[in-house]
Amino acid sequence: MCGIIACAGVRRASEILYKGLCDLEYRGYDSAGISVKRGGEIVTVKRAGRVSAIECARRLGGSAGIGHTRWATHGRPSDENAHPHCRGGFSVVHNGIIENYAVLKEELIAEGDEFISQTDSEVVVHLLAKYYRGDLKEAVLRTVARLKGAFALCILHEDFEGFVAVKYRNPVIVGCGNGCFAASDMPALSGIAARVAVLKDGQIAFACEGGFTFCDFEGNAASLTFSPLPPQARSGGTAGFPHYMIKEINEIPAAIRQTAAAFETEGCARAFAKLRRKKFSQVMLCGCGTAYHAALAAAYAGEELIGVPVRAETAGEYRYRRRGSLAGTLFAAVSQSGETADTVEAARTAKAAGALVAAVTNVPYSALTSVADIVVPVRAGAEICVAATKSYCGQCAALGLMFSALAGGRHYRQAKRALGEAEGMCAGAISHCAVEDVARACASASAVYFIGRGADYPAALEGSLKLKEVSYVPGEGFPAGELKHGPIALIDGGTLTVAVITDPALAEKTASAVEQVCARGGRAAVVCAEGCEPEGLRERAEFFITVPRSALFPAIISAIPLQLIAYRTAVILGRDPDKPRNLAKSVTVE
Ligand code: M6R
Numbered sequence: 001m002c003g004i005i006a007c008a009g010v011r012r013a014s015e016i017l018y019k020g021l022c023d024l025e026y027r028g029y030d031s032a033g034i035s036v037k038r039g040g041e042i043v044t045v046k047r048a049g050r051v052s053a054i055e056c057a058r059r060l061g062g063s064a065g066i067g068h069t070r071w072a073t074h075g076r077p078s079d080e081n082a083h084p085h086c087r088g089g090f091s092v093v094h095n096g097i098i099e100n101y102a103v104l105k106e107e108l109i110a111e112g113d114e115f116i117s118q119t120d121s122e123v124v125v126h127l128l129a130k131y132y133r134g135d136l137k138e139a140v141l142r143t144v145a146r147l148k149g150a151f152a153l154c155i156l157h158e159d160f161e162g163f164v165a166v167k168y169r170n171p172v173i174v175g176c177g178n179g180c181f182a183a184s185d186m187p188a189l190s191g192i193a194a195r196v197a198v199l200k201d202g203q204i205a206f207a208c209e210g211g212f213t214f215c216d217f218e219g220n221a222a223s224l225t226f227s228p229l230p231p232q233a234r235s236g237g238t239a240g241f242p243h244y245m246i247k248e249i250n251e252i253p254a255a256i257r258q259t260a261a262a263f264e265t266e267g268c269a270r271a272f273a274k275l276r277r278k279k280f281s282q283v284m285l286c287g288c289g290t291a292y293h294a295a296l297a298a299a300y301a302g303e304e305l306i307g308v309p310v311r312a313e314t315a316g317e318y319r320y321r322r323r324g325s326l327a328g329t330l331f332a333a334v335s336q337s338g339e340t341a342d343t344v345e346a347a348r349t350a351k352a353a354g355a356l357v358a359a360v361t362n363v364p365y366s367a368l369t370s371v372a373d374i375v376v377p378v379r380a381g382a383e384i385c386v387a388a389t390k391s392y393c394g395q396c397a398a399l400g401l402m403f404s405a406l407a408g409g410r411h412y413r414q415a416k417r418a419l420g421e422a423e424g425m426c427a428g429a430i431s432h433c434a435v436e437d438v439a440r441a442c443a444s445a446s447a448v449y450f451i452g453r454g455a456d457y458p459a460a461l462e463g464s465l466k467l468k469e470v471s472y473v474p475g476e477g478f479p480a481g482e483l484k485h486g487p488i489a490l491i492d493g494g495t496l497t498v499a500v501i502t503d504p505a506l507a508e509k510t511a512s513a514v515e516q517v518c519a520r521g522g523r524a525a526v527v528c529a530e531g532c533e534p535e536g537l538r539e540r541a542e543f544f545i546t547v548p549r550s551a552l553f554p555a556i557i558s559a560i561p562l563q564l565i566a567y568r569t570a571v572i573l574g575r576d577p578d579k580p581r582n583l584a585k586s587v588t589v590e
Pocket residue numbers: 288289290291334335336337338339340343386387388389465466469585586587
């Protein structure tokens with residue numbers, strides 16, 4: 001995904017845009033660019049690299065402008081492929097994918113246009129220039145009518161004082177304060193916009209000094225209600241921590257507390273009362289990456305609690321699988337951002353097949369919530385680090401509460417109590433887990449494998465994902481019982497295996513897998529919940545980390561040492577854990 005921002009009716013547009021791009025940089029950091037309006041002229045600066053590569057653009061000034069930070073999809077990161085794209089008095093930034101760009105490009109080339117970039121986005125500015133005959137609205141309407149795919153656009157034209165913002169399947173938030181603003185998310189508007197509104201799919205905003213006017217893709221006038229920028233939309237910077245990742249790990253107890261509090265609101269209670277009245281024959285959980293791991297972890301306890309089959313699958317696989325009717329199915333789509341294309345599309349598919357769709361998300365105004373029948377709140381607060389940490393724990397908390405609420409009042413009260421205890425356990429684990437030696441071992445290992453059984457298996461998958469994405473140390477997560485069926489061939493003295501043990505009933509079994517690793521000369525570390533320690537394991541494993549035991553929310557507690565190990569390994573190896581190479585915070589393309 002990419003980040004887009006725009007402003008109008010301001011004194012130093014370039015300063016506002018530059019700061020906004022720094023806030024949006026988690027959405028992509030392959031290239032950055034800014035166009036500003038100075039008098040009747042549009043001035044553009046764009047470069048490959050991070051936002052800091054266009055630091056000089058801060059001095060451009062201007063009364064209106066647009067900006068972009070890119071996660072490359074079509075065309076490698078380069079100056080030419082950086083946005084904004086300019087032509088015929090227009091300048092455009094785009095987040096999304098123009099699926100029919102090849103056909104449009106061919107048509108435009110046949111008409112004599114020359115393209116400068118390899119991007120899909122450049123066709124938008126060519127279409128605008130083609131259709132502009134002195135009427136900006138008409139040019140925008142004719143252009144969007146030709147586009148297929150997903151697009152959030154901000155547009156400048158030399159004859160228009162302000163900017164135009166267009167939303168289709170990718171987010172655009174508009175804001176007003178001392179000027180008019182638009183951005184891909186709310187944190188980028190904090191400090192500049194006092195009041196905000198979320199554009200709906202198929203809406204266009206025209207912003208100038210006098211304020212906003214809105215219309216739909218047919219040109220009919222539309223209206224939007226602005227409300228104060230919510231406090232949780234403010235990221236608050238790194239607050240004295242060296243990186244967002246460690247700041248956000250430290251915010252896990254607050255994420256759990258706020259998520260539990262959100263379940264107490266009247267709206268949430270009503271939604272669950274409605275859900276309890278329905279008789280589901282199965283529950284399907286879907287998500288990508290970390291969100292999928294939270295779903296998988298929740299499926300174990302969920303099935304036990306509600307007594308019907310609960311399955312979890314990655315959204316990218318689920319959406320393309322053929323299936324029959326999903327009547328009687330609760331389909332819970334789990335996504336921090338609520339923007340991940342595969343997850344949103346999986347939810348749409350499930351809804352079309354008759355499922356009741358729940359959005360388990362940290363972003364209440366996201367695309368996912370607009371598809372869903374009900375919203376299951378995660379309240380982790382703005383998560384800026386590309387690696388998900390506090391949102392994972394928030395998702396585990398929300399899914400645990402969701403299943404216990406479905407199981408009935410007694411279970412819900414029990415889960416609330418257990419979550420309150422887990423919050424304290426997390427705070428303890430964050431300050432007491434000594435991970436430095438394990439992180440050093442990870443940093444020098446040829447590969448790191450994570451193993452676990454039962455609900456510790458998704459924890460192992462998540463530990464492995466976290467480590468590789470921020471440190472680039474290769475590795476994998478396996479069910480502990482699978483090790484001997486093949487993966488054990490990978491074990492040698494250069495590898496480290498991290499075992500997660502939080503269930504006393506399965507502890508001895510995972511301990512056997514650790515024994516097998518040690519017997520082959522592999523190094524081993526164990527993350528073990530209190531009271532689950534198999535005899536003699538502490539002596540055999542090279543590293544042993546004890547965490548408090550939460551019977552209902554084990555994945556929340558074991559996540560803390562695993563996230564800390566990943567963070568410290570990244571720092572030891574000199575990586576930037578907040579912005580790992582090749583990644584973006586969420587993936588709005590297939
Ligand atoms: O916003 P989402 O939760 O839908 O994002 C899903 C994944 O892209 C995300 O969890 C990704 O795996 C993170 N980089 C993990 O740290």
